[in-house]
Amino acid sequence: MNDRNQMGNVKKEGGMSFRQKRMFGSLAITLGVAALVILSACAKPPIKEIATAEAALEKARSAEAPTYAPETFKSAEQMLTQAKTEMQKKKYKPAKKSAINARLLADRALEEAAQNKAAQEAAAPKTPGLTEEEKSAGPVLPPQEISVADLQKQQTGTGSLDEGLKISALETVRFNFDDFSLSEEARQILAKNAEWLKKYNVVIQIEGHCDERGANEYNLALGEKRAKTARDYLVALGIDTTRLTIISYGEEIPVDPGHDDTAWAKNRRAEFIVKK
């Protein structure tokens, strides 16, 4: 017959009872876990350091470091990946170190990229406005001169205050009422105009116009917004901004004197006048 204590455990003669061993084991585990928790609590996940490293990498990327400092940039990226992996594995201290190193590498990549870029551009000036495709397609001819006679061959009119030439190659762009945004059709026309402007070296004035509805001063401001929107799109397509001037005539110089939707639609426009 075994003696059973209160908890119904068999009591062993001499040495630790099973229960006592269990208790000791539980305590050891608890202490061990506590130690780990405390240790890991001291090392918090390096979220801030990783975020800083990512920001530094982004900055280096937009400064064209992948192109101009590829080795350093790659090392920075790899270091950041390592930091993230370590953090997932809860190795916070190493993760923090890696994150800090990643940031340092990214900063170095940024510096190198700036230096290398400047050195390259000093050696060989880039042609502005070339897209990647155009660069890979080979050298592009700069816009060529065009004579007044040749312009006059395709002349359809003059600017709204009788100055300059309106030519068939440069089409008019239309707008919706009280609006200055570009429709898909407007964008296509501007793309065509940009192609012609890339071929021929002229300076143009973009005129913004409105239909007669609305206060005159408001329409002068709206016409200006229309001209500016057209200009900005041409610049985005690669036309040098120094070749483009803008002016607004508001509702003052309509092409159609009518008072209906058809006339109004014709009058809401941006026109492209060659200045020679």
Add this chain to the structure above:
Amino acid sequence: MKNRSNSLKTTPKWNLRKLPGLFLLAVLFVLGPLVLSPVAEKVYIDIGSPGAKKFPIAIPAPAPTADAPAALSGKIASTLKFDLELSGLFKILPPESYLKPGLPAGAEDFASWRTIGAEGLVRIKYAQQDQKLSLTAEIYDTVQGLSLSGKVFTGAPDSCAALTHQLANEVVRAFTGTPGIFGSRIAYESNRGGRKEIFISDLEQSRELQITSNRRLNLSPTWSPDGSQILYTSYLKGNPDLYRYDLRAGKSESIAHFPGLNLGPVFSPSGKELVLTLSRDNDAEIYVMNLSGQELTRLTNNQVIDVQPSYSPDGKKLAFTSSRAGSPQIYVMDSDGKNATRLTFQGSYNCSPAWSPRGDRIAYTRQENNRFSLYAIKPDGTEDTLLVGDAGSSEDPAWSPDGRLIAFAANRTGDYDIWVVNFDGSSPRPLISRKGSNETAPAWSPVSP
């Protein structure tokens, strides 16, 4: 002791002699206020109440005296009739109905005027002596038989119209308490030559002055507070720049030519600053500029169109048009640009605010169904009221200097002319009209000094 008894005897005599004087003083003291009270306190015409009945007055033919040319009589009469009818306040009774039109030998026979329904009488004489023309006006209340005003207006022999305008202003003052605005002028755009130029005309359209003739597009005239200068925008040099025309010198000069728009200036009531629209910082914003163009302060700051500033008469606030809510609406801000608040909430396109010189209303234009109508609203945003919206388009409101009339551009007859309407929207009628061309953007000058 004898002296004392003498003085005692004389004192009662002295008191008695004084008595009539004291009595008279007492009478005057009691009755004086009744007799001598300034008759201007009586409100003959309550111009504040809408649809006020027109005040019937009689104006017998002005009588020449002392070698004055007889022909002037008709000119004075027609100019006076034009002015007083333009004010919208008076009904001038027809001369055929006058019982005793001739100059009376003694006092006016007020009963004869009352009989034909006249409540007021304006008796005019004029003389020409020593290189001077003078008009004398006696203005009467025929109901009470009171003289309201007696004034002489003198000037050079060719200043008949100007003197008559002064006379008309005095007639208005006598019956309403505040003087009229005659002798003022309207500046406007006209496209009769193909491109808009700036013109000025007197209210009677008897004399028109052309301010610009460059065929380059000239817009939006505005007057300086003293009436000596007109500002306008011109494409003379290929860009919408701001110019100033000096009426005395007869010349224009450029006062603002920033890149982009230089538009629609208004003077502060002090006359020392201009508020205008510039797009030099990328899009149309409102700025304050001192007259030399040296100091420039930006009042609005956003990516949308802000145009058409209009000062409150005390100079503390500015109404303006802004598309910050998606479409043009009227806003009010402090004159330093702070606290911009939206004023108009009805209608989807509201513009061209004009703050009344009396401060209690802001006139503006609303676009509905492709037409413009004239509205007025209180500066606190209440009582949004239609003034003119019955025919064609009505745009570009401009107040008369006394805030009783609004000039505007109307195209109800086909082309645009300058019309005028009473402040409450009653009786719209043409003012500056010309067939075959558009007259637009009126600006009303101050009364000439």
